[in-house]
Amino acid sequence: MTAVLDDRGARVLRLVVEDYIETAEPVGSRTISKKMNQALSPATIRNIMADLEEIGYLCQPHTSAGRIPTGAGFRYYVNYLLARRQLARSERDLLRKVAEEGVAGADEVVRHASRLLSTLSRHACVVVVSRSSHQALRSLSLLRASTDRILLVAVLQGGWVQHRLIEDEPGITTYDLEKINAYLNDMAVGLTLPQLRVKILNEMQKEKARYDSLMHKALLLGSKALAESLPGEVYIEGRANILEQPEFVDDVQKLKRILHTFEEKSVILRLLDSALESDAIQVSIGSENTVEGLPDISVVSSGYHQGETAMGSIGLIGPIRMDYSRVIPLVEYTARVLSSILEHR
Amino acid sequence: MTAVLDDRGARVLRLVVEDYIETAEPVGSRTISKKMNQALSPATIRNIMADLEEIGYLCQPHTSAGRIPTGAGFRYYVNYLLARRQLARSERDLLRKVAEEGVAGADEVVRHASRLLSTLSRHACVVVVSRSSHQALRSLSLLRASTDRILLVAVLQGGWVQHRLIEDEPGITTYDLEKINAYLNDMAVGLTLPQLRVKILNEMQKEKARYDSLMHKALLLGSKALAESLPGEVYIEGRANILEQPEFVDDVQKLKRILHTFEEKSVILRLLDSALESDAIQVSIGSENTVEGLPDISVVSSGYHQGETAMGSIGLIGPIRMDYSRVIPLVEYTARVLSSILEHR
DNA sequence: ATTGGCACTCTGCTTGGGAGAGTGCTAATT
DNA sequence: AATTAGCACTCTCCCAAGCAGAGTGCCAAT
Numbered sequence: 122m123t124a125v126l127d128d129r130g131a132r133v134l135r136l137v138v139e140d141y142i143e144t145a146e147p148v149g150s151r152t153i154s155k156k157m158n159q160a161l162s163p164a165t166i167r168n169i170m171a172d173l174e175e176i177g178y179l180c181q182p183h184t185s186a187g188r189i190p191t192g193a194g195f196r197y198y199v200n201y202l203l204a205r206r207q208l209a210r211s212e213r214d215l216l217r218k219v220a221e222e223g224v225a226g227a228d229e230v231v232r233h234a235s236r237l238l239s240t241l242s243r244h245a246c247v248v249v250v251s252r253s254s255h256q257a258l259r260s261l262s263l264l265r266a267s268t269d270r271i272l273l274v275a276v277l278q279g280g281w282v283q284h285r286l287i288e289d290e291p292g293i294t295t296y297d298l299e300k301i302n303a304y305l306n307d308m309a310v311g312l313t314l315p316q317l318r319v320k321i322l323n324e325m326q327k328e329k330a331r332y333d334s335l336m337h338k339a340l341l342l343g344s345k346a347l348a349e350s351l352p353g354e355v356y357i358e359g360r361a362n363i364l365e366q367p368e369f370v371d372d373v374q375k376l377k378r379i380l381h382t383f384e385e386k387s388v389i390l391r392l393l394d395s396a397l398e399s400d401a402i403q404v405s406i407g408s409e410n411t412v413e414g415l416p417d418i419s420v421v422s423s424g425y426h427q428g429e430t431a432m433g434s435i436g437l438i439g440p441i442r443m444d445y446s447r448v449i450p451l452v453e454y455t456a457r458v459l460s461s462i463l464e465h466r
Numbered sequence: 467m468t469a470v471l472d473d474r475g476a477r478v479l480r481l482v483v484e485d486y487i488e489t490a491e492p493v494g495s496r497t498i499s500k501k502m503n504q505a506l507s508p509a510t511i512r513n514i515m516a517d518l519e520e521i522g523y524l525c526q527p528h529t530s531a532g533r534i535p536t537g538a539g540f541r542y543y544v545n546y547l548l549a550r551r552q553l554a555r556s557e558r559d560l561l562r563k564v565a566e567e568g569v570a571g572a573d574e575v576v577r578h579a580s581r582l583l584s585t586l587s588r589h590a591c592v593v594v595v596s597r598s599s600h601q602a603l604r605s606l607s608l609l610r611a612s613t614d615r616i617l618l619v620a621v622l623q624g625g626w627v628q629h630r631l632i633e634d635e636p637g638i639t640t641y642d643l644e645k646i647n648a649y650l651n652d653m654a655v656g657l658t659l660p661q662l663r664v665k666i667l668n669e670m671q672k673e674k675a676r677y678d679s680l681m682h683k684a685l686l687l688g689s690k691a692l693a694e695s696l697p698g699e700v701y702i703e704g705r706a707n708i709l710e711q712p713e714f715v716d717d718v719q720k721l722k723r724i725l726h727t728f729e730e731k732s733v734i735l736r737l738l739d740s741a742l743e744s745d746a747i748q749v750s751i752g753s754e755n756t757v758e759g760l761p762d763i764s765v766v767s768s769g770y771h772q773g774e775t776a777m778g779s780i781g782l783i784g785p786i787r788m789d790y791s792r793v794i795p796l797v798e799y800t801a802r803v804l805s806s807i808l809e810h811r
Numbered sequence: 812a813t814t815g816g817c818a819c820t821c822t823g824c825t826t827g828g829g830a831g832a833g834t835g836c837t838a839a840t841t
Numbered sequence: 842a843a844t845t846a847g848c849a850c851t852c853t854c855c856c857a858a859g860c861a862g863a864g865t866g867c868c869a870a871t
Contacts, residue, residue: 167865
């Protein structure tokens with residue numbers, strides 16, 4: 122359905138999009154003509170624009186205003202016309218510096234990156250960490266947390282730490298605990314959490330026959346701890362940046378919906394879902410993203426990984442009118458930096 | 467400076483405040499007269515209102531509009547005129563139910579409570595958890611996280627868990643680690659983290675003399691882990707509720723400042739600071755709160771505790787025009803529930 | 812194929828009245 | 842002496858009309 126444009130059409134579309142990105146106002150033929158150094162007169166531009174409107178790349182908010190790009194127009198622009206702007210050295214350095222700050226856990230690193238990206242881009246930044254399902258266990262420890270609670274600490278491949286409190290099985294001594302610990306650890310290391318869960322359930326079946334009290338307890342504890350899968354986490358930074366966008370300021374309804382959506386992490390998760398697997402930049406424009414209730418919103422996102430496994434995704438959420446030529450390299454670079462930092466954990 | 471009001475003045479002030487809370491519009495003398503079943507004519511009310519304005523409890527946005535309460539007016543209302551509304555049974559039950567959901571760590575409990583409180587009140591809810599400084603250690607464990615990193619897991623009095631990754635001292639075997647573990651644990655249990663830090667530094671002084679390599683390593687690790695104090699955490703739920711308030715919707719400048727403030731957790735921390743120590747409800751009205759850049763904002767907050775020690779505070783942030791008669795009992799009850807749940811951890 | 816010219820349309824801003832709500836003051840009433 | 846009715850006054854809000862500006866579409870000329 123993507124109609125291919127001739128040179129002139131493309132040039133005009135590009136100028137319209139870029140002007141609109143800058144000003145958030147409908148763009149008139151005069152403006153475009155000037156931008157081309159009068160190579161073509163406004164009248165000619167008008168004809169071209171009328172063509173572009175017919176194909177569905179531009180539209181008019183009302184008769185006799187300038188044109189604004191449609192979703193399809195933006196899409197064509199992003200796919201074929203976009204000139205990625207180089208990141209300034211300072212920006213790259215800043216992003217790279219995240220590495221040094223992150224002596225702490227991998228969580229901290231991701232969070233820092235998100236915050237930084239949000240200030241650099243002046244948009245809201247979302248990071249999804251999908252640790253539970255893909256990461257292999259590096260170690261698993263049970264600690265006594267109180268008289269009737271046990272703390273399970275899981276260290277995942279590459280510095281992610283998860284803990285969870287579980288109710289105690291009665292009558293587990295510290296000595297028992299150590300044994301159980303060793304037993305579970307043997308079983309667990311190298312598996313992902315869902316894999317471990319399956320394995321434990323299997324073992325329990327077998328165990329029922331040759332009844333060994335200690336093993337039994339170990340398995341029970343293990344299955345309990347993994348009953349609910351550890352949730353992925355979602356961090357959002359820079360929500361308030363949405364307010365910088367003139368188009369939302371005077372449409373309070375939209376604003377409300379957007380900010381409410383930010384509180385529903387599950388929705389956000391779905392929004393970045395498709396970016397999880399691939400490391401390529403994904404751009405979802407306006408109505409393209411299937412999440413209900415977010416009109417005129419674009420998402421630019423990319424997955425990041427740790428070694429071989431996909432770890433999560435990071436993305437920017439802003440108006441359809443985002444400065445893609447700047448935002449895309451930003452996200453891309455950030456995802457790359459993130460991957461390379463996590464590599465060495 | 468709080469002028470005491472006679473009966474009639476108090477009655478009128480109260481009606482004005484309550485009407486204004488409801489409508490967010492200036493209140494006229496006619497309205498008040500009606501609300502008193504015409505016991506007094508509008509003209510009389512006007513005189514009384516003029517008096518109230520003189521004392522500084524009311525003001526007019528412009529000549530010949532109705533009156534709105536000033537900060538001082540709200541303060542008088544909260545201090546002397548407020549009739550606390552009973553919480554509905556359903557609300558109390560709902561809040562109490564948080565207990566059951568919170569099988570997980572204490573963090574989860576606090577977070578749940580915050581979210582719930584925000585939906586019940588339709589305001590933004592903030593919780594501060596000041597775990598690090600006051601809570602005594604229940605256990606301290608060092609785990610091998612990777613070849614060059616060690617994971618320190620601290621379980622604090624009452625179910626709070628903290629972990630932190632530290633760079634490894636070279637040449638620590640698993641066996642060493644276990645010894646160090648036992649050694650540190652002995653030293654640590656029962657102390658708060660700041661206390662432990664001091665103790666470790668002291669020991670290091672002594673240790674320098676009679677050089678014992680293992681102990682030395684232990685102390686080094688310990689001091690490293692505690693170099694930065696564990697930060698208190700701040701959760702904010704229901705930010706978007708601010709948008710429900712008509713007075714902010716058409717003042718985008720204020721809106722921006724408020725939402726930006728929400729992103730600065732340190733400022734929020736300061737905002738709830740005074741509530742940390744006491745379990746009594748604190749109401750900070752408008753310009754009373756010393757935090758810059760939050761005009762016309764009120765904070766209703768209360769500390770919560772665990773056993774004897776203050777654990778943090780929970781509060782609602784909304785327009786000066788909050789429904790205090792409802793909000794105050796809500797916060798109070800929530801803080802009580804929180805304290806009682808944490809008691810049994 | 813491009814362009815200049817022109818009539819037309821739509822928005823946004825300003826202006827000028829009312830209508831409505833509310834006040835303050837004064838004089839009458841209780 | 843306190844209360845109230847009455848009245849003039851003030852201020853906002855809303856609506857309509859008018860006007861400038863920007864932009865378009867189309868036709869005829871280049």
